Amino acid sequence: MVADVEPPETHLRFLDSFTRKLEPFVPIKREEVTMYTCGPTVHAVPHIGLYRRVVVADLVRRTVELSGYPVKHVMNITDVDDRTIDAAEEAGKPLMELTEEVRVAFMADLETLRVKHAAHYPQASAHINDMVDLTSKLVDRGFAYEKLKSVYFDIGKFSDYGKLSGMDLEKVQLGATVDLDRYEKDDPRDFTLFKRSTLGEIKKGLGHRTHWGSVRPGWHIECAAMAMAHLGEEVDIHVGGVDLIFPHHENEIAICQSLTGKRPAHTWIHSGLVTVDRGKMSRAAGNAVTVQDLLERGYTGRQVRHFLLSTHYRQPLRFSYAALDAACEALNRLDECVRNLRALTKGSSYEDIERYVGDFEHAFSQALFDDLNVSAAFAALFQLVRCVNRRLAQGRLGKSDADRVLEALYRVDAVLALMPGEEAMDDQHVAALVREREAAREVGDYARADALRAEITAQGVLVEDTPQGPRYRRQSN
RNA sequence: GGCGGCGUAGCCAAGUGGUCUAAGGCAGAGGUUUGCAAAACCUCCAGUCACCAGUUCGAAUCUGGUCGCCGCCUCCA
Numbered sequence: 001m002v003a004d005v006e007p008p009e010t011h012l013r014f015l016d017s018f019t020r021k022l023e024p025f026v027p028i029k030r031e032e033v034t035m036y037t038c039g040p041t042v043h044a045v046p047h048i049g050l051y052r053r054v055v056v057a058d059l060v061r062r063t064v065e066l067s068g069y070p071v072k073h074v075m076n077i078t079d080v081d082d083r084t085i086d087a088a089e090e091a092g093k094p095l096m097e098l099t100e101e102v103r104v105a106f107m108a109d110l111e112t113l114r115v116k117h118a119a120h121y122p123q124a125s126a127h128i129n130d131m132v133d134l135t136s137k138l139v140d141r142g143f144a145y146e147k148l149k150s151v152y153f154d155i156g157k158f159s160d161y162g163k164l165s166g167m168d169l170e171k172v173q174l175g176a177t178v179d180l181d182r183y184e185k186d187d188p189r190d191f192t193l194f195k196r197s198t199l200g201e202i203k204k205g206l207g208h209r210t211h212w213g214s215v216r217p218g219w220h221i222e223c224a225a226m227a228m229a230h231l232g233e234e235v236d237i238h239v240g241g242v243d244l245i246f247p248h249h250e251n252e253i254a255i256c257q258s259l260t261g262k263r264p265a266h267t268w269i270h271s272g273l274v275t276v277d278r279g280k281m282s283r284a285a286g287n288a289v290t291v292q293d294l295l296e297r298g299y300t301g302r303q304v305r306h307f308l309l310s311t312h313y314r315q316p317l318r319f320s321y322a323a324l325d326a327a328c329e330a331l332n333r334l335d336e337c338v339r340n341l342r343a344l345t346k347g348s349s350y351e352d353i354e355r356y357v358g359d360f361e362h363a364f365s366q367a368l369f370d371d372l373n374v375s376a377a378f379a380a381l382f383q384l385v386r387c388v389n390r391r392l393a394q395g396r397l398g399k400s401d402a403d404r405v406l407e408a409l410y411r412v413d414a415v416l417a418l419m420p421g422e423e424a425m426d427d428q429h430v431a432a433l434v435r436e437r438e439a440a441r442e443v444g445d446y447a448r449a450d451a452l453r454a455e456i457t458a459q460g461v462l463v464e465d466t467p468q469g470p471r472y473r474r475q476s477n
Numbered sequence: 478g479g480c481g482g483c484g485u486a487g488c489c490a491a492g493u494g495g496u497c498u499a500a501g502g503c504a505g506a507g508g509u510u511u512g513c514a515a516a517a518c519c520u521c522c523a524g525u526c527a528c529c530a531g532u533u534c535g536a537a538u539c540u541g542g543u544c545g546c547c548g549c550c551u552c553c554a
Contacts, residue, residue, distance in 0.1 A: 017481095020481090038554090040554090041554075046554090047554095049553095049554070050554070053554090083553090083554095162480090165480070165481075165549075165550090166479095166480050166481060167479080167480055167481090167549085167550070168479065168480070170479090171478080171479040171480075171550090241554065242481080242482085242548065242549080243548070243549065243553085243554055244549095244554070245481080245548095245549070246480080246481090246549055246550065247549090247550080248554090272482090272548090273547085273548070273554085275547075275548090278546070278547065279547080279548095280547085280548070280553075280554080281553095281554095282552085282553040282554065283553065283554085284552055284553040284554090285553075288553095310489080310490085310502080311489075311490070312490080312491080314482085315482095315483080315490085316482090316483080316547065316548080318489085322488080322489095322503090323488085323489065323503090325503085326488075326489065326502075326503040326504080327489090327502085327503085329502080329503060329504090330501090330502050330503065332516095333502080336515095336516060336517080337517095339516090340516085340517085367491090373491075373492095374491095375490055375491040375492090375500085375501070375502090376491055376492085376500075376501080378490095378491095378501060378502070379490095379491070379500050379501035379502085380500095380501085381501085382500095382501055382502065383500085383501075386518095389516095389517055389518070390517090390518065390519090392517075392518090393510085393517055393518045393519095394518085441512080444512080446512050446513070449512085449513080450512090450513060450514090453513080453514070457514095462514085462515065463514080463515085464514080464515050464516065465511080465512095465513090465514080465515080466515095466516085
């Protein structure tokens with residue numbers, strides 16, 4: 001009998017969109033939790049609405065890891081579909097060239113948003129054969145049919161259709177549904193698995209030769225195939241945006257469940273949208289803001305990350321620069337506290353700090369384990385900040401206490417990824433100015449001290465006088 | 478029209494039957510500290526949870542209704 005490792009002691013639970021209930025999280029396999037996230041379509045660099053989904057997925061992943069399970073996360077990249085093909089056409093570039101450019105930009109954004117790398121970022125273009133296989137099986141088993149060289153899923157054959165979204169097929173407004181003219185579906189509600197290539201597409205070499213002719217895949221089969229190829233027939237957690245529930249996820253379920261008899265995901269997590277002036281952020285609405293836009297305005301990746309994380313994942317998040325600025329201020333509060341803790345080099349220690357830190361860590365993780373209650377988690381964090389600040393002001397915090405607090409902050413930062421970096425400022429010129437200013441202050445020559453401050457400020461550096469001497473840092477974060 | 482969700486202070490936002498005389502953040506007011514500046518600390522800032530009716534010993538939390546807003550059903554994602 002092997003001394004089995006205790007199952008992680010957590011009360012991790014998520015609201016599963018499928019059951020619409022809070023469900024305790026029970027992994028399929030304890031050794032590895034599997035996670036699939038609907039990634040970007042790389043027709044254009046995504047806006048922060050998409051990144052919210054990505055950051056939420058990152059939060060889910062890190063929270064599951066904090067609870068003690070290793071996670072294998074896969075995020076797809078949709079690089080063959082109407083949008084990418086149209087965008088390449090418009091840009092006058094080969095499809096692959098365009099999608100590769102956008103993919104690289106996307107990966108760079110992930111870096112600036114401190115998103116943990118997924119195990120794989122499969123691209124649809126590399127999985128066409130998997131999709132053909134799945135589709136063939138669907139046809140063989142009578143779930144799909146070919147019509148005029150396109151292949152459609154027959155929704156009528158899947159009795160569970162609509163369970164995730166609560167959509168009643170009979171009530172779906174057909175008039176408003178997909179371009180009825182351009183398709184030859186038996187039922188307008190059927191969805192496309194493979195679409196016959198247009199002549200233009202064939203000329204550009206975009207079609208894939210199959211026994212149905214030259215075709216290209218539809219969106220829904222892509223995710224189904226990639227998830228299956230990399231993570232098997234069922235994953236623990238599938239993350240997407242609420243706007244994907246219908247029809248995308250519904251269709252994915254239809255495909256997967258028809259083939260395997262299993263639901264493709266045990267837990268469905270859907271993130272809320274980013275809105276602008278009450279409407280959804282989208283390129284079409286002309287209100288899209290990219291990570292690059294924000295960087296150009298001087299915001300940092302961690303500030304954007306904090307903004308995207310600061311509201312419960314299921315709530316809509318209203319974007320505005322005022323709201324972003326408020327999020328930055330909150331982050332400053334944390335930064336300042338961390339700076340103070342790091343600057344502390346002496347002082348005796350006080351026993352009760354252990355209690356505060358312990359309470360904090362417990363409150364923080366319990367909040368996250370409860371369906372990712374970031375608001376409560378941040379509340380715990382800021383309560384600790386206040387406690388630390390107070391004691392700092394009273395001189396009742398020693399170096400070892402500070403280290404203990406920092407250690408806890410780093411531990412929770414495994415989930416938040418918001419801690420400021422250690423600032424290594426090796427600007428000799430500024431250092432000399434600061435020393436000079438301090439010397440002037442010591443002899444009471446404040447006019448000279450202020451002149452030096454102005455000079456230092458001109459270098460973009462802020463000096464703060466503390467009881468322990470002057471401290472300085474770059475103005476922007 | 479169908480389906481899903483939301484409505485808590487100036488703003489953002491937790492809390493979903495008693496510990497709520499309602500967390501936390503931003504903004505604001507006063508004070509302490511400070512040569513200046515920055516930060517910090519202290520105090521204050523919802524008699525109330527969209528509205529109405531009900532259930533209950535007890536409701537922001539449950540039920541019914543009303544109003545308002547958002548999303549999906551089409552582009553966008």
